[in-house]
Amino acid sequence: MKESWRWYGDLDAITLPEVAQSGAAGIVTALHEIPYGEVWSREAIARRRRQIEAAGFQWVVVESLPVHERIKLGEGDLTGLFDNYRQSMRNLAAEGILVICYNFMPLLDWTRTDLDAPAEGGAHCLRFDAPRMAAFELHMLGRREAVNDYPPQVVEAAGRWFAESSQEERDELLDSIMAGLPGAFDRYTVDTLRQALRRYDGVDRAALRANYKRFLEEIIPTAEELGMRMCVHPDDPPRDILGLPRIVSSADDIEWALNAVPSPANGLTLCAGSLGAGPENDVPAIAARFAPHVHFTHLRNVRHDPDGSGSFEEASHLNGVTDIVAVIHTLMAEEKRRQAEGRADADIPFRPDHGHELAGDQGRGTHPGYPLMGRLRGLAELRGVIAALRWRDARAPSDAGA
Ligand code: DNO
Numbered sequence: 001m002k003e004s005w006r007w008y009g010d011l012d013a014i015t016l017p018e019v020a021q022s023g024a025a026g027i028v029t030a031l032h033e034i035p036y037g038e039v040w041s042r043e044a045i046a047r048r049r050r051q052i053e054a055a056g057f058q059w060v061v062v063e064s065l066p067v068h069e070r071i072k073l074g075e076g077d078l079t080g081l082f083d084n085y086r087q088s089m090r091n092l093a094a095e096g097i098l099v100i101c102y103n104f105m106p107l108l109d110w111t112r113t114d115l116d117a118p119a120e121g122g123a124h125c126l127r128f129d130a131p132r133m134a135a136f137e138l139h140m141l142g143r144r145e146a147v148n149d150y151p152p153q154v155v156e157a158a159g160r161w162f163a164e165s166s167q168e169e170r171d172e173l174l175d176s177i178m179a180g181l182p183g184a185f186d187r188y189t190v191d192t193l194r195q196a197l198r199r200y201d202g203v204d205r206a207a208l209r210a211n212y213k214r215f216l217e218e219i220i221p222t223a224e225e226l227g228m229r230m231c232v233h234p235d236d237p238p239r240d241i242l243g244l245p246r247i248v249s250s251a252d253d254i255e256w257a258l259n260a261v262p263s264p265a266n267g268l269t270l271c272a273g274s275l276g277a278g279p280e281n282d283v284p285a286i287a288a289r290f291a292p293h294v295h296f297t298h299l300r301n302v303r304h305d306p307d308g309s310g311s312f313e314e315a316s317h318l319n320g321v322t323d324i325v326a327v328i329h330t331l332m333a334e335e336k337r338r339q340a341e342g343r344a345d346a347d348i349p350f351r352p353d354h355g356h357e358l359a360g361d362q363g364r365g366t367h368p369g370y371p372l373m374g375r376l377r378g379l380a381e382l383r384g385v386i387a388a389l390r391w392r393d394a395r396a397p398s399d400a401g402a
Contacts, residue, residue: 001332001386002349003379004028004060006370009048013365014372016055022376023383026060026349027052028101037068037081040088045095060349061296062092063101063269064233067215072106073199074211082218089219093226099295099349100223101269103233104212106203106244107188107196110180110236110274113173115368116357117313123356126369127313128237128277134158135165136173137242140190143197145243154309179368180236197242205245209256212247216261223265229295229345231267232257236274238281239310249278251286258293267293270331273300273353276322277312284326291334298353299324299382314354314369317378318385325385332389352378 004026005019011032019027031040031048052059065088068081089100103109113136117127130150135158137146147155165173178187188196203211223230238249247253254268268290275281287294301320305311318324331348338346355374366372 002026002347004349004351006351022379027057028061028063028351030062030064036066039084042091045091049095059097061099065100065102067102071215086222089222099229101231101233101296105235113176115176119356123358125314125356130154130310131157131161135162200244208245208247213260220261220263220266229267231269231295233269234271234274238278267295269296270294271298272322272327273302276302279304283322287327287330297350299350300353317381328385
């Protein structure tokens, strides 16, 4: 397992010398300053790569090379956008960066309603509160059909929250929902989000799948040629929101995506936290089923509210619903399988995904979910699991992967 750390480049309040103290040698990053759809020039990639290497790291994964909204919508002539995407891939490959993470979520990326919910011991965590999300959809956006997307008690609680909330709390809710969009671009306001949603009228699950398949058909042959690994990130949360279809939410969806264009270059980012946010997803089983296609993994955990509302919050890395030890065990067995095949890229890069805001993190202005201490803690815990599994494997190798 290759330890890595997500770093937002010059937009990150955490410096590379600080990251160096984590002990991770890999950096996961993107050229967040380049607008979606434009080419990442070889020079800009090389500059970032040199900056990372000068600090003693290797740039191991691109997260993300974003897919332009028009590709997701299947809108207009997409030739230029596909050409640009492929050109960025070529430029990355020329700089030796071969693993690319991306997502196919319409409009929003990961979505939460609270960025500083209370967690154990006075820490703070990210939370998805179904009543607040419903309040946003029903009462702020005015999307009446959303009553059908939530259980009745959630719709009621949403009404109560909205009636009692101040303008400041509503603004904060909007900001939290927008916080998942990476990079330095404008977030949606309620009005611009309404307009953006209108563009998706008529784009149902089947249409989005068709657009995704077309994207894969356009780029996977280039990835094969370049020896690259594309790895789709699952939807977070893994369910439709804002009435938009989400198509990488379950084991069946993953199966569909991998089969849409079967190729070693068409793979998965196994994000334990995103998948785990769906109570019906058995993450260790998903890891086992798709292990040969996992080119990158995000390790973290969640905890569901027991009331069946769909609310959840981010738990510390080993302390939630998902058996992360089982996931790591499976991925380590997969690495052995790859080593036996003589693959040079047998090691799977992982990063401690998200973390609680712990002492010293609060007020530092780091990206939501990406504080220094919380992720250091996460990495240390995951590293301990890996060390223990290695120890055990060295003594009882036949048991590996069992
Ligand atoms: C959340 C991240 C996602 C991920 C993108 C990949 O913390 O894991 O935002 O980077 O969905 O395209």
